[in-house]
Amino acid sequence: MDAKDILGLPKTPLSITQEKKSRPQKDSQRKPDGISREVYALTGGVAPLMPSIDVSQLKRRPPSDEKITWQWLPFTSSARKDNLQLYHWVRVVNGVPPTGDYSFAKYNKSVDVIRYTDEEYEKHLTDPKWTKEETDQLFDLCERFDLRFIIIADRFPTPRTVEELKDRYYSVSRTILVARAPSPGEVAGHPLVKEPYNVTQEIERKRALSMVLSQTKHQERKDAEVLAEAKRIAESRMAARAAEEPDLPIASDIGPESAERAVGPGDTISPSNVQVPAPAAAPSTSLRVYLRTYALEQMVQAASSSAGLRTIKRVEQTLQDLEVNLKPKVPTKAVCAEHLELRKEILTLLNLQKQLQYKEAEGSSFRDGSYGDMPGSAKRSQRAADQDRTFVLDTISFGVIPGDRGVKREQKRKGPGRASETSSSPAGAHKRPRKMKASDL
Amino acid sequence: MGKSEDSEKKKKMKDVEISVPIVYGNAAFWLGKKASEYQSHKWTVYVRGATNEDLSVVVKRAVFQLHSSFNNPTRIVESAPFELTESGWGEFEIAITLFFHNYVCEKPLNLYHHLKLYPEDESGPMSTKKPVVVESYDEVVFTEPSESFLARVQNHPAVTFPRLPAGFTLPPPVPQDESKRKRGDTKDHPLSQWFLNFSEADELLQLAAARQQVQTHIAKLRRQISLTDGQNQPFKSL
Numbered sequence: 001m002d003a004k005d006i007l008g009l010p011k012t013p014l015s016i017t018q019e020k021k022s023r024p025q026k027d028s029q030r031k032p033d034g035i036s037r038e039v040y041a042l043t044g045g046v047a048p049l050m051p052s053i054d055v056s057q058l059k060r061r062p063p064s065d066e067k068i069t070w071q072w073l074p075f076t077s078s079a080r081k082d083n084l085q086l087y088h089w090v091r092v093v094n095g096v097p098p099t100g101d102y103s104f105a106k107y108n109k110s111v112d113v114i115r116y117t118d119e120e121y122e123k124h125l126t127d128p129k130w131t132k133e134e135t136d137q138l139f140d141l142c143e144r145f146d147l148r149f150i151i152i153a154d155r156f157p158t159p160r161t162v163e164e165l166k167d168r169y170y171s172v173s174r175t176i177l178v179a180r181a182p183s184p185g186e187v188a189g190h191p192l193v194k195e196p197y198n199v200t201q202e203i204e205r206k207r208a209l210s211m212v213l214s215q216t217k218h219q220e221r222k223d224a225e226v227l228a229e230a231k232r233i234a235e236s237r238m239a240a241r242a243a244e245e246p247d248l249p250i251a252s253d254i255g256p257e258s259a260e261r262a263v264g265p266g267d268t269i270s271p272s273n274v275q276v277p278a279p280a281a282a283p284s285t286s287l288r289v290y291l292r293t294y295a296l297e298q299m300v301q302a303a304s305s306s307a308g309l310r311t312i313k314r315v316e317q318t319l320q321d322l323e324v325n326l327k328p329k330v331p332t333k334a335v336c337a338e339h340l341e342l343r344k345e346i347l348t349l350l351n352l353q354k355q356l357q358y359k360e361a362e363g364s365s366f367r368d369g370s371y372g373d374m375p376g377s378a379k380r381s382q383r384a385a386d387q388d389r390t391f392v393l394d395t396i397s398f399g400v401i402p403g404d405r406g407v408k409r410e411q412k413r414k415g416p417g418r419a420s421e422t423s424s425s426p427a428g429a430h431k432r433p434r435k436m437k438a439s440d441l
Numbered sequence: 442m443g444k445s446e447d448s449e450k451k452k453k454m455k456d457v458e459i460s461v462p463i464v465y466g467n468a469a470f471w472l473g474k475k476a477s478e479y480q481s482h483k484w485t486v487y488v489r490g491a492t493n494e495d496l497s498v499v500v501k502r503a504v505f506q507l508h509s510s511f512n513n514p515t516r517i518v519e520s521a522p523f524e525l526t527e528s529g530w531g532e533f534e535i536a537i538t539l540f541f542h543n544y545v546c547e548k549p550l551n552l553y554h555h556l557k558l559y560p561e562d563e564s565g566p567m568s569t570k571k572p573v574v575v576e577s578y579d580e581v582v583f584t585e586p587s588e589s590f591l592a593r594v595q596n597h598p599a600v601t602f603p604r605l606p607a608g609f610t611l612p613p614p615v616p617q618d619e620s621k622r623k624r625g626d627t628k629d630h631p632l633s634q635w636f637l638n639f640s641e642a643d644e645l646l647q648l649a650a651a652r653q654q655v656q657t658h659i660a661k662l663r664r665q666i667s668l669t670d671g672q673n674q675p676f677k678s679l
Binding site: 239243288290291292295318325328329331333334338339345348349352356359360362363 | 478530541546547550552579580585639640645647648649650652656659662665669670672673
């Protein structure tokens with residue numbers, strides 16, 4: 001059903017999809033023949049993402065031997081059971097109105113709800129928790145609303161949960177099917193029989209789903225941390241088992257795709273191919289191999305798992321300010337260890353800054369509360385503005401930086417002693433610096 | 442050896458690791474006059490020891506997975522130097538899989554390198570004499586190495602040998618017949634003049650300086666915090 005179908009226009013003789021398929025499969029490394037590589041690169045170097053509409057088809061007018069008029073005509077639809085006479089505009093070709101059923105009638109699908117007889121009810125379907133009346137009502141609603149259980153639950157006269165209604169409906173239908181079938185084998189393939197509705201499982205599943213959806217960011221991060229740890233443990237165990245099977249080498253995919261392993265927290269053995277090794281008989285082969293950059297990345301992630309994205313960005317900005325590579329160019333054991341320690345120290349630094357900010361804000365709010373209007377407050381706000389600037393500079397720069405940059409930074413400040421004045425001056429309404437809000441950290 | 446001694450040994454060996462510093466990357470020469478549309482550059486992708494030593498003591502073979510538009514995109518190199526030379530025009534990611542000897546490790550290791558042909562500075566002229574070289578330093582770390590592995594590499598220059606736990610002795614190395622094998626190191630490699638230098642000293646220095654600054658700043662903040670605490674105290678006791 002493509003756009004033309006929905007609009008009710010006749011299909012074109014050569015469909016657009018065929019034109020697309022006839023063009024050979026290209027990828028970004030090979031250019032098509034006929035145009036030079038540079039021109040093709042202008043389009044981004046790949047085949048168009050969306051099938052383009054054939055422009056020549058759009059402008060095509062109907063052939064001139066056909067006379068087209070539009071008429072307001074009555075029509076019937078097989079989807080309606082009453083004999084309501086409706087009218088609509090119809091495209092008439094050469095005086096011949098189109099035949100056939102109303103084109104939207106085919107969309108009138110409904111569900112086959114199985115109805116039981118009273119006899120069948122007596123025989124198979126009685127249940128202590130359900131009266132016949134209720135069951136009848138349930139089935140009426142099911143038929144009326146095409147098994148939309150949320151609506152059915154809403155409209156149900158007595159209060160019942162969606163799971164209860166589903167359970168009753170599916171078990172009744174199942175029983176009827178099985179009862180009516182000449183032999184159990186025949187009906188065993190029916191989806192209602194093959195997969196019975198499990199109420200407790202459904203309730204549990206929905207509860208778990210809502211829990212997952214309502215997790216806080218904090219919880220999410222904790223989970224990600226735990227999963228990463230579990231993955232590492234599982235990998236090392238898998239390596240242990242892999243070492244037992246010399247003819248089944250499994251690549252330790254340490255690279256961009258490594259996140260794709262499906263490992264749950266409790267999952268320790270990859271189900272694919274490794275057999276359980278004989279216990280305590282590990283041969284003396286190495287268990288694991290990894291790239292040091294990969295290990296460093298993991299450790300950096302673990303160290304910053306409790307930090308928000310903004311904090312991580314600030315750590316990286318600080319590293320850049322210190323002229324340290326975000327990823328070490330020469331990752332030896334010593335370099336990686338130092339790098340990790342540095343990152344941790346920067347995190348501590350940022351935390352301390354935040355702490356100091358809070359305490360100062362606290363202090364200033366105490367003073368504001370108890371002093372209100374004070375003479376000389378104009379002077380104070382002037383100093384506050386200055387302190388804003390130097391405070392901001394203080395937190396980003398690091399005092400004397402070796403090299404030229406140090407000279408420039410020093411010149412920006414009002415005076416050499418100013419930096420230390422910033423936070424230690426007690427008096428003065430110290431406004432919160434504009435650049436950093438408490439919510440940033 | 443009894444089982445208890447074995448597990449004792451394993452425990453001691455837990456923190457022992459062997460690391461092999463490697464450099465992997467590519468060197469690409471523009472073909473200049475001889476360049477055609479599909480073959481504008483001649484490039485070599487390689488994995489070498491960081492100090493140009495022979496890696497074949499550890500690496501059994503290297504498999505370079507090229508772009509699918511190449512014939513036989515899976516190229517296997519069975520001996521050092523582990524490199525592959527091809528010609529083409531496109532830049533793409535090459536997956537390099539290193540397979541190690543049995544006594545080293547059962548599992549292979551994957552490296553990924555983005556082939557670079559064109560210089561960063563697009564406006565500069567392309568030279569046929571000077572190649573575009575991009576290299577990455579990394580270290581392959583083997584945890585809990587086996588005795589045979591340790592014995593085999595004990596004095597090999599390509600390998601960073603760990604300090605062994607106290608009282609641990611290795612069997613003497615099996616003398617290798619050096620004459621038969623051809624040299625696998627890259628010291629006199631034709632491309633060696635273009636190899637980049639990786640010095641950990643510079644990086645360590647930079648890191649040490651940075652840590653110093655951060656630590657000083659931390660101390661200062663700590664002082665300021667306790668000072669502010671002191672100022673806020675009178676208010677709190679109200």
